[in-house]
Amino acid sequence: MSHKLNYSMSIANPDANRxxxxxxxAVLAGFVGLFILVLALFNTNFPxxxxxxxxxxGLISLATVVFSRMRYGSKLKGIKNDEVWFRSLTSRGAxxxxxxxxxxxxxxxxxxxxxxxxxGANGSENSGLIALFDPLSHLLSNRPASQWFVYGTLYTVAxxxxxxxxxxxxxxxxxxxxxxxxxxxxxxxxxxLIPEFMARLNENPNYNLPYYDLKxxxxxNYYLFDGWSINGFLSSGTLGLSLLxxxxxxxxxxxxxxxxxxxxRWYCSWVxxxxxxxxxxxxxxxxxxxxxxxxxxxERWLIHTVLVFSxxxxxxxxxxxxxxxxxxxxxxxxxxxxxxxxxxxxxFILVMVFKRNEFGKDARYGAIAYFISIGALFILYYTGxxxxxxxxxxxxxxxxxxxxxxxxxxxxxxxxxxxxxxxRVWCRFGCPMAAILGFQQRLFSKFRITTxxxxxxxxxxxxxxxxxxxxxxxxxxxxxxxxxxxxxGCGICAAVCPRGVLKLENGSLKGRIKTNxxxxxxAG
Numbered sequence: 097m098s099h100k101l102n103y104s105m106s107i108a109n110p111d112a113n114r115x116x117x118x119x120x121x122a123v124l125a126g127f128v129g130l131f132i133l134v135l136a137l138f139n140t141n142f143p144x145x146x147x148x149x150x151x152x153x154g155l156i157s158l159a160t161v162v163f164s165r166m167r168y169g170s171k172l173k174g175i176k177n178d179e180v181w182f183r184s185l186t187s188r189g190a191x192x193x194x195x196x197x198x199x200x201x202x203x204x205x206x207x208x209x210x211x212x213x214x215x216g217a218n219g220s221e222n223s224g225l226i227a228l229f230d231p232l233s234h235l236l237s238n239r240p241a242s243q244w245f246v247y248g249t250l251y252t253v254a255x256x257x258x259x260x261x262x263x264x265x266x267x268x269x270x271x272x273x274x275x276x277x278x279x280x281x282x283x284x285x286x287x288x289l290i291p292e293f294m295a296r297l298n299e300n301p302n303y304n305l306p307y308y309d310l311k312x313x314x315x316x317n318y319y320l321f322d323g324w325s326i327n328g329f330l331s332s333g334t335l336g337l338s339l340l341x342x343x344x345x346x347x348x349x350x351x352x353x354x355x356x357x358x359x360x361r362w363y364c365s366w367v368x369x370x371x372x373x374x375x376x377x378x379x380x381x382x383x384x385x386x387x388x389x390x391x392x393x394x395e396r397w398l399i400h401t402v403l404v405f406s407x408x409x410x411x412x413x414x415x416x417x418x419x420x421x422x423x424x425x426x427x428x429x430x431x432x433x434x435x436x437x438x439x440x441x442x443x444f445i446l447v448m449v450f451k452r453n454e455f456g457k458d459a460r461y462g463a464i465a466y467f468i469s470i471g472a473l474f475i476l477y478y479t480g481x482x483x484x485x486x487x488x489x490x491x492x493x494x495x496x497x498x499x500x501x502x503x504x505x506x507x508x509x510x511x512x513x514x515x516x517x518x519x520r521v522w523c524r525f526g527c528p529m530a531a532i533l534g535f536q537q538r539l540f541s542k543f544r545i546t547t548x549x550x551x552x553x554x555x556x557x558x559x560x561x562x563x564x565x566x567x568x569x570x571x572x573x574x575x576x577x578x579x580x581x582x583x584x585g586c587g588i589c590a591a592v593c594p595r596g597v598l599k600l601e602n603g604s605l606k607g608r609i610k611t612n613x614x615x616x617x618x619a620g
Contacts (some may be wrong), residue, residue, distance in 0.1 A: 116166060118162065118166045119162075119163050119166045119167065121162075122158075122159040122160075122162040122163040122166065123159065123163065124159075125155045125158060125159040125162075126155065126156050126159030126160065126163075128155050129151070129152045129153065129154070129155030129156035129159065130152075130156065132148055132151060132152035132155075133152055133225060133228070136148075136152075136214075136224055136225045136227070136228040137213065137214075137224055137225045138224070139214070139223055139224045142228065145227070145228055145230065145231050146231045148228065149228050149229060149231065149232060152228075153249075153253055156253070156257070157253065157256075157257045160257040160258065160260070160261060161257065161260060161261075163261075164260060164261035164264050164265075165264065167264075168261070168264040168265050168267075169264060173267055173268035174268050175268075175557070175591070175592050175594065176265050176266075177383070177557075177561060177592060180380065180383055181383075185380070185515065186380045186381060186383075186384075186515070188384065188515070188516060192515035192516065193515070193516070195515045196512055196513060196514065196515040196516050197512075199511060199512040199514070199515075200508055200509075200512030200513070202512075203508040203511065203512055204508060206243055206247055207508070210226075210242075210243040212224075213225045213226050213243050213246065214226040214227050215242065215243050216240070221240070222240055222241060225246060226241050226242065226243060226245075226246055227241070229241040229245060229246045229249060232245075232249065233245050233292075236289070236292040236293065236295075237292040237293070237295035237296055238295075238296055238299065239295060244307075245292075248287070248288055249288070251283075251288075251369070251373065252283055252284055252287070252288045254373060254376070254377045255279065255280055255283045255284075255369075255372045255373055255376050255377065256280055256283075256284065258376035258377040258379070259276050259277075259279065259280040259372075259376040261376070261379075262276050262375065262376050262379055263276050263277070265379070266591055268591075269587070269590075269591040271587050271590075271591070271600070272587060272588075272591055275361075275365050275366050275375075275586075275587070276375065276376065278366045278367065279365075279366060279367065279368070279369075279371065279372035279375065279376070280372070280376075282311050282366075282367050282369070282372070283369050283372050286309065286310045286311040287309045287310075287311060287312070287369050290310060291307055291308060291309055291310075294308065295307070297332075297335075302332070302333060303332045303333070303335070303336070304327075304328045304331045304332055304336075305328055305329070305332050305335070305336055305339070306319075306324065306325045306328035306329065308339055308343075309369070310339075310342075311367050311368070311369070312369070313343070313346045313347060313351060313363070313529060314343065314346075314347050314410065314529075315403070315406040315407070315410065315528040315529055315532065316368070316370075316527065316528065316529035317343070318406060318409070318410070320343050321410055321413050321414050321417075322413055323413070323416070323417045326340065326417060351363070351532075351533070351536075352536055355533055355536040355537055355541055356536070356540055356541055356542060357541075357542060357543075357602060358541075358542075358543055358585075358602060359537045359541045359542075359543025359544075359583075359585050359602075360530065360533035360534055360536070360537045360541075360543075360581075360583075360584060360585065361543065361583075361584055361585025361586070361587075361600075363529070363533060364523065364530060364533065364584035364585070364586075365584050365585050365586045365587075368529070370510070370522055370523060370527065371520075371523060371584065373511065374514075374519040374520050374522075374523060374563065375519070375586060377514075378511075378514045378518075378519025378520070378563075379519065381514045381515055381518055381519045382518060382519050382520075382561050382562075382563040382588065383518070383560050383561050384515070384516065384517060384518040384519075385517065385518030385519075385520060385524070385562065385563050385564065385565045386517070386518070386565055387559060387562070387565050387566070387567050388565075391565055392565060394525070395524055395525050395565065395582065396458070396461070397461075398525045398526065399524070399525055399526060399527065399528075399530065399531045399534075400461065400465060400531055402526050402527075402528050402531065403465075403528040403531040403532065404465045404468055404469055405528075406528040407440075407469055407528075408469060408472045408476075411432075411433070411436050411472075411473065411476065412476060414432060415429050415432060415433065415476060418432055430477070433473050433476065433477055436473060437470060437473050440466060440469055440470065441466075441470070444462070444463070444466045447459070447462065447539065448463075451539055454538070454609055455538070509521060509522070509526075510522025510523075510526065518563055518565075519563055520563040520564055520584070523564070523584065524563075524564055524565060524582060530582075530584070534581030534582055535581060537579075537581055537583070538579065538580075538581040540605070542602045542603060542604070542605060542608075543579075543585060543600070543601070543602050544577040544578060544579050544601060544603065544608050545568075545571075545577065545578035545579075545583065545585075545589070545590070545598055545599065545600055545601070546577055546598070546599050546601050547571055547572040547574075547575050547576060547577065547578065547597055547598055547599075548572075548575065548596075548597050548599075549572060549573055549574055549575030549576075549597075550575070551595045551596070551597050552569070552572045552573050552595065552597045553594075553595060554569060554573060555594065556569050557589075557592040557593060557594070558572060558589035558590075558592065558593055558597075558598060559589075561588050561589065561592050562588070562589055563584075563586065563588070564580075564582045564583060564584060565582070566578070566580055566582065566583060568589045568598070572597050572598060577608060577609065578598075579608060579609050585600060587600050
């Protein structure tokens with residue numbers, strides 16, 4: 097407790113609590129672990145890389161676990177989001193800006209200057225930070241580490257240790273514990289270990305499998321249909337073909353069925369790695385998401401623009417892979433474009449005929465997106481070749497797609513801006529997968545968050561801690577179901593509600609979307 101004179105008349109303590117001795121020791125241990133990574137970054141030659149890598153990751157993990165237990169383990173179960181506006185890190189203070197700049201700088205170096213991390217060029221050995229991870233990479237995949245292996249390791253460790261912290265913080269809520277355990281499992285198994293183990297298969301000359309995160313579905317997995325990826329799958333026999341078929345089925349069958357039953361939460365809050373990092377490491381920043389009407393308008397335009405761009409780009413990538421000779425290709429360029437156009441037209445007509453009223457003004461924006469996509473298909477048909485797309489060299493267009501969407505938006509901005517714009521910047525404004533699942537959720541999902549307006553005391557906890565910028569309280573006060581396409585079903589609004597007003601449910605489609613202009617206390 098601070099000894100300074102406090103002239104505040106606030107009932108709540110305006111000063112953040114001081115750290116205990118155990119917490120200070122945990123912080124010190126964590127900084128020692130980070131310091132080892134910094135030393136590696138500056139080309140320190142460690143005598144035993146296995147020992148120092150284990151020591152670094154071990155100290156960071158142990159420090160987080162101990163700190164979390166000291167902070168939440170001894171407290172009673174219940175809502176624990178106090179003090180967030182009093183800490184520099186979580187209130188856009190100096191520490192928050194510094195943290196954001198450091199994370200952003202790391203992503204810039206990772207994506208554009210990996211040689212600064214020690215990546216060996218032209219067959220030379222790794223050095224620096226990447227070399228420190230070589231022993232672990234050899235253990236898992238029998239190959240030297242890359243900047244992506246270092247990133248994947250740190251990403252997975254962050255989700256595991258902060259996931260443990262998250263479960264301690266929300267241990268009063270069974271749903272939060274289950275979904276956090278789920279994202280930890282999928283990240284460790286499907287995104288990290290299985291792809292590394294699959295790389296060992298490539299030691300067999302019969303396999304040339306590309307890197308494949310099994311839980312990453314198109315359009316989030318934007319490289320699935322790139323030429324090098326398709327060639328790798330097709331050249332790896334039955335296993336490669338099965339993985340490619342699984343990727344296609346995930347898009348058109350698995351995803352719609354699960355979204356119909358559970359909403360987009362099955363993926364965004366239970367499986368996705370981007371969502372996993374946002375929910376665990378990004379949890380302290382969830383209250384920073386903007387709830388303004390202007391932010392909502394930007395969100396709707398931006399995320400669907402990225403989706404349209406992803407659809408057009410993927411169509412162009414597959415188009416350049418195919419040929420025009422029916423004798424050489426069972427699927428030609430012309431028939432592929434025709435199939436894509438028919439699919440988009442069928443979806444457009446079905447929505448306009450059966451769901452026009454439910455979408456309201458958004459149906460007009462959907463029409464604009466449809467006609468832009470169809471226009472792009474016509475331009476592609478008349479200008480596209482195996483080497484050029486829209487009169488641009490296809491390799492340049494693929495690189496630009498990966499750079500602006502896959503690197504700058506999802507990585508540099510999406511994660512680096514956690515301490516400034518909240519933990520779901522990428523999911524809210526840029527993820528094309530979230531846009532597709534949101535469309536399906538709004539269109540035909542059984543999922544909704546039901547509200548009991550008669551019990552709402554307007555405390556505002558639900559709106560403050562909604563990471564997707566939804567004014568949940570406005571729905572709760574009117575007793576309306578929350579069916580927003582942006583809602584990822586994280587359930588935090590229900591977890592922080594002191595009155596049990598909100599409930600995540602899967603029910604009948606009938607009466608799911610309703611408008612209630614009555615406020616509690618109004619006369620009938």
